[in-house]
Amino acid sequence: MTTSTPATGRIVLLTASHRVAPGLLSWPAWQTLREAGRVLCADPDHPQLPYLREAGIAVETAAPTARELVDACVTTGATVVVLAAGEGDRALTDGLARLAGSGRERMPDLELLPGAYDLPGSRLLDLVQVMDRIRAECPWSAGRTHEELAKYAIEEAYELVEAIEDGDRDELREELGDVLLQVVFHARIAEEDPETPFSVDDVAATIVEKLIHRHPHVFGEEHAETPEEVRALWLRTKAEEKGRESVTDGVPPGQPALALAAKLAARARTAGIAVPLPQGGGVGDTLLALAARAAEEGVDPESALRASARAYRAAIRAAETGGGDGAPEVPEAAEAEGTGPSGG
Known part of the structure; x- marks a missing residue:
C-alpha cells in the first residue's frame, strides 16, 4: 500500500514597486492573492491594502517569523502570501533561507512573486520626492532662487562636457545626474x-509636446530619410512654431563666442543668405572666419579648440616635469555641435 506525502503548502513573497500606482498588480499576483489560504x-x-480589501481579499496584520510561517504551511498545506513592505523583510527571507539550506527541514514551496515592476524612468519619481524633502527640510536649499542657482547649471554643463571628452563612463553618469538635478x-x-507656478510635470509635458511637434517624420505624416532632411524639417518646423522673423532669432548671444560665430554662420548658410565675413584683419575677424569654416566642415570649433587646449595643457605639464618631447598630439576634431535638432 502506497502512502502519499502530505502537502507541505506554499509560501509566496509578493513584492510590488512603490513607484507603480497601488492596485496595479499583475494578473498572476491577483490570481495568487485570491487563491491563497492566508494573506499576511x-x-x-x-x-x-485598501485595494486588496476593496477586491474582497482579507489581509491579516501579522509579522510571523520564518519558523512560524514554515510550521503553519507544513501543518495545513495551505498557500500563504506575505505582502512585503517597501524595503522588504530581510529577517524573514534570511530565516527562510537558513531553514531551507539546513537540509533537515520539511519545507513548503518557496516563491518570490513580483506583483509590479518598475517602468523605465521610474527612478525619476524618487528624485522628485527626494528634492521635495530637501527643499522643505534643508536650510540652504529651502532659500535658493533661480538666480542664485543659474551659475551652477553652467558649471555642471561644462563638467558634463569634460566627462564626455574624457571618455569616463562613471564620471559621465554622475555628471548627467548633476545636470538632471539642476532641472x-x-x-x-x-x-x-505665487503668480505663475509650474512643476516638473509641466516641464516634462512641455518638452514632450515640443519633441512630438518637431518630429513630424516620426509622429506625423512628414518624410525625412537623411540627417540633412531631418535638419531642414526641424528648422522649418521650429521657425513656424516660434514665429521668427530672422534666422538669427533663437541663437543665444551669451553662449561661448566660437559657438556663437559657428551657429550664426551655419544659420546663414542653411538659409542661403550670402553675407561676407568681416575683413578687418583683426584677431576677432580671423577667429570668426575660422569658426565659420569649422561650421561649414561640420566641426564644432569649441570642441576642436578644447581638444587642442587639452593637448597643449598636457604638453605644458610634461615640460614641467622634464618629459616633454615635442609638439603635443591633437585629437581629431569633433563634429559640429549645437547646429542640429535640440530642445532649444
Missing part, C-alpha cells in the same frame, strides 16, 4: 511662484 502583511499602512531643483522652486 506586517505593515498596517501598506499602500496596497528638478529649478522646477521645484518654480512650484512656489
Whole structure:
C-alpha cells in the first residue's frame, strides 16, 4: 500500500514597486492573492491594502517569523502570501533561507512573486520626492532662487562636457545626474511662484509636446530619410512654431563666442543668405572666419579648440616635469555641435 506525502503548502513573497500606482498588480499576483489560504502583511499602512480589501481579499496584520510561517504551511498545506513592505523583510527571507539550506527541514514551496515592476524612468519619481524633502527640510536649499542657482547649471554643463571628452563612463553618469538635478531643483522652486507656478510635470509635458511637434517624420505624416532632411524639417518646423522673423532669432548671444560665430554662420548658410565675413584683419575677424569654416566642415570649433587646449595643457605639464618631447598630439576634431535638432 502506497502512502502519499502530505502537502507541505506554499509560501509566496509578493513584492510590488512603490513607484507603480497601488492596485496595479499583475494578473498572476491577483490570481495568487485570491487563491491563497492566508494573506499576511506586517505593515498596517501598506499602500496596497485598501485595494486588496476593496477586491474582497482579507489581509491579516501579522509579522510571523520564518519558523512560524514554515510550521503553519507544513501543518495545513495551505498557500500563504506575505505582502512585503517597501524595503522588504530581510529577517524573514534570511530565516527562510537558513531553514531551507539546513537540509533537515520539511519545507513548503518557496516563491518570490513580483506583483509590479518598475517602468523605465521610474527612478525619476524618487528624485522628485527626494528634492521635495530637501527643499522643505534643508536650510540652504529651502532659500535658493533661480538666480542664485543659474551659475551652477553652467558649471555642471561644462563638467558634463569634460566627462564626455574624457571618455569616463562613471564620471559621465554622475555628471548627467548633476545636470538632471539642476532641472528638478529649478522646477521645484518654480512650484512656489505665487503668480505663475509650474512643476516638473509641466516641464516634462512641455518638452514632450515640443519633441512630438518637431518630429513630424516620426509622429506625423512628414518624410525625412537623411540627417540633412531631418535638419531642414526641424528648422522649418521650429521657425513656424516660434514665429521668427530672422534666422538669427533663437541663437543665444551669451553662449561661448566660437559657438556663437559657428551657429550664426551655419544659420546663414542653411538659409542661403550670402553675407561676407568681416575683413578687418583683426584677431576677432580671423577667429570668426575660422569658426565659420569649422561650421561649414561640420566641426564644432569649441570642441576642436578644447581638444587642442587639452593637448597643449598636457604638453605644458610634461615640460614641467622634464618629459616633454615635442609638439603635443591633437585629437581629431569633433563634429559640429549645437547646429542640429535640440530642445532649444
